[in-house]
Amino acid sequence: MFAGIEEVDWASMKHAYGPADDVPALLRGLASADPAERERALDGMYGAVHHQGDVYPCTLACIPFLFELVADPWVPDRGDIVELLTSIGGIDLGSDDEDEIDEDEAEGAANYAMAAAAVSAGAGVFFGLLADEDPGVRLSAPLALAALHDDPARVLALLRARLAAERDEEVRLALVEAAGRLALRHRPLAGPVADWFARLVGDPGPPGLRLAALAQLARCAPHALPGDVVPVVTGLLGQLRTSAAGPGSTRARPVEPPGQGAEAAPLTLRGQLRALSAEETAGRAAPWTADLLRTLHAGLDDRVAERVALLADQLRSPDPWQRVDAVRMSDRLIGGRRGSYAELVRLVGEQLAAPEPRLAESAAQLLAGLSGLAAPAADALAERVAADPADWVRTWPDGRTRLGSAATALARLGDPRVLPALTAALGHPLVPSELGPGVARLGEAALPLAGALRQRLSEAVLDERAYDRVGPVLVALAALRAGAAAPEVLRVLRGAPDAGGERLRTAALRALAAFGPAAGCAVPELRALVRRTGTVEAAEAAGALWAV
Template sequence: MARLLRREKMLALILYGLDEIDWAALEHAYGAAEDVPGLLRAIAVDDDAAEAVGDLDTRLLHQGGFVCSAATTALPYLVDLAEAAHVTARPGVLELIGRLAEQGGMVHDRHVDPGWAAAWSAAVPRLLALIGDADVAVRSTLPATLSRAAGEADLVVPALRERWRDDDDEAVRLALILAAGELGPGCTVDVLPELLIWLRDLSGHAEAQTRLAAAIALTRVVPSHRLGADLDTLTRAVRDARLQVWGDVPWVTAYPVDLLNDSDGTPTRVIGWIDEQFGDDVTSRTDFSLTFLGDRDGDRRMGAVRAAAALLATWRSPVQRLLPAIAERTTDRAGTARAYATHVIAAIGDEADDHVDLLAARLGDDRRLSRYSEERISDIAAWGLAWRHDPRCLPHLVERLSGPNLGYGTSRVFSGADRPFFYSTDPPAVQEVLGPLCDHADVLLPVIRDRLRGPDEGRTNGTFGGVHQALTDILEQWGEASAPAVPELIGLLATDRHLYAVKALAAIGPAASDVAPVLRKSLRRPSDEPADEESVVLSWAYWKITDDPEPVLIAIGQETGRWSSYLADLGPLAAAHADRIYDLLDGADARERINAANTLFRITRDPTDAAETLRDVVHSLTDDRYRPVIWEALRYLADMGEAAGHCDLVLREALASDRRHYYYGKWRRLAQDQEFRRLATRILAAT
């Protein structure tokens, strides 16, 4: 009872007025904010306060891109919690406040609650009062939160400098320097000169880590200051025995790392974080990575090879200097270094063809890629060989397909490219790895057929993904070469995977004629009702297998736009739809326009209007806007020969660029750049 009373008293003191707010009228990422008060209370008194902070983070921030009304109203209470000495999750609360403030200063005003700016300005003095808090974890976290207070820079920066003089914790002192640097651009002439003098003085400090922090802070305050000029300072700091202090500095601890080793990853994080500070200074980034790629310390080599991988996935010019050093790391004693090096050799395509034997040498490397998956370095090596049509990958792939773990996911994953300085060792999905191996279908088909007769593992929510879906995707890519698997595909027609099986049977074509009687029974009859996907796919497959187009034309009816990809496949047989397809060329949606352009060309074989539509999409490259539709437009243009002309200048300029062309992240950056250059070269050769 006494404990309960103490709990209620604490809640009353630090969350005063919480229940007087109409939280149901406020919104967060998941809708009405009625659950926010309970989470704030849990942070205040529960033993699992950190979990409650995570839940609140999910609701108020989700994946970012906005500041919701619930965040504005919750902010004063979050500051209450940060001030309360008994709250165990105070550092986590400060991190949440900082992330909210970051979004408030980064996203467009229309995505920020109107009251946020005033609430944040009111919170800053209260947060600043915590700068001398007794809890060192609070003091080391706070500077990163305050670094978002650009509008109050003149208030915050002098306090940071004063606290740096008095604080005896090295991690806190480093964080204070970095925060001052972040706020420097917002300072007026009343504060800025003294900040610059202070940072320049710190650049000559006796402590190597202080010199490192000052060098990076100066690049924030003085845009013309090149971090590359401080390469010696950076190198000495990374090799300094006191580097581990960065393990308590938010800027570094927030840097993602996927290590599977016995270290805490601090050197790896620090190297990756420093690499990011160079920005587009490719030469300095290359020099920095080369400095540590051959280092005797495994953690530093891991950081260097990961930074080099991110660099090569963004720029082409460092390949000649970096690739030999990365190739040496494929035999590194440190498993993470081997993984990243092998991944780069696999993903970078023909730029690494001279090193293909190194991939074959890693087929026996069973080092796991992370704590959370069963993928191995050997799986990366097999993928790299598969994409080069190298048969040395086949025994490994057959073994994987036969075992409990495929070595690859069963669903394609597309991540954003908003972190160009981050590279991971995630491999492609199994259908992306095996797709290019049509010439070796005879070796792989027996084990694929066995898996199709077995259970369908790996689904998400019972429907998405799964082994059977991935394997039918492979068979669809292989087309007629998949004919021996027709019996297994027919067996899937009675399951909820039947449409995937039908698409694979359609790709096989006449060799799948055994299924024609089954499909015939399901064909759509003439009707005024709109067709659904199943009726169109079944009738389209029937045409691919029997050469009878009437059922699919009946199923599509007048719904030209929705089923344009099937009409494109029909070609001249869909001539009756040409006029309606033509009208779609002026649609508002870019993907609809390019699909219509391809369909029109496939039906009429006249590229005139279709090519113009596709060229308009490609010309958006001049605005430095990358969208997936650009690649689709290039694929269609590449089939139009001379008609693809009039975008020569844009494509030649893109090919001359050192920057890689991509829309998605991770290994897809390299794959998309290779495809872009291959298609652009083909188009230019034709025109």
């Protein structure tokens, strides 16, 4: 293995972080018996040699050695190397406009083209991996063939044949996904692939496989979806919830390097991403369901009523993870398509009382982003805010604060039931930025806060962090047009530090402008600032002086 690797002039080439003379060590690391060394090597390949999908000359030089590794059954974790080759050779340049790329981009495009040609030329090796003993290899090989091999009809025939023999659930889903990819890349195959998927959906097979076929059907031939797609999907989800034989792992291969505990695993970007993935999917019976449903929703596209019905069913599911996924997908649907979402929003609001913290927080975050559209969930938000004072204000490690998501959502609705949370926010050393807009939405309902806002201004230390302490307070007083606070605002205007005080002075000037004639005590100060011609503050002061 690695014959001729020393004959390559690696030092004359570069990758994302400098000379490529470290690439031979990375390649050898991929074949190491030490899981930690393999993890570091793979991280280095993605981080430097194939940085953010780029292809360098050294990337091209790696391709023959990567194929050697894939073909050797004694090399561990070959599925990772198959994925790396798929990424290197699978760049799609079809959308690039050759007339609009510069010289550097042209060189990069040439590298991508050479990589695609080199990996496609060796893609036949992936056929032998479809039945490999390592399930991780079998999981990666189907997409590699669909993305890279130049005989799509042969690939489709082998995918169908392999599906009949494969017993690993996730690998079966990968075979179906690869067939969908073929149909998208090679449109003449779309009809036969759609017919096959339709038969899989109608067969009394495993619900996960049928759902995968339905999702890929929506992806490559949405016109062929059954007319009763909503009850079909909800029925399959119900079967997945109750099936005692449902898969329990998130991957066909371990998330951590084999034999390594979490403490011993190398600190790499890929390792951290895998740890996050493991945390996200822990406890889920069929974690791949979320990906299948996202694919299905993408295929349904503007069929909003059907998508709402699917999400509503998920939000009523006894499985909290299906509800987590539904909340996240609802965010994408509501933000991307017009529709009638009152019932969907109400169901999202019901999730605020869920004992699973990720579900409740996901629902609160979605509602906070909906502003007025969150109205059907107002009562649920108010109950959540009243029940959990600890969530009113969140504090970052550096001392900055923000309103909790539920309190933010309630404030954006202009609901006075958020007043206790806003009052609590005023007690923190650094006031959340959401305070000002929240008071603005509440309008006169926030007038009980005026005294506390004035007190906060009168006590503020006016140093380089003063804006973080009282900037939102000034915005809130301006929204209330609380002219009685003019003396406190004038104190801030006069005491703002020369260095870094521009934002603070601007906020104070805008508050005085909002007060109008009630800020008459500030006239001399405003006239003095107007004379500082050529500054932003002079313009702000002129506006305030006119308003006063």
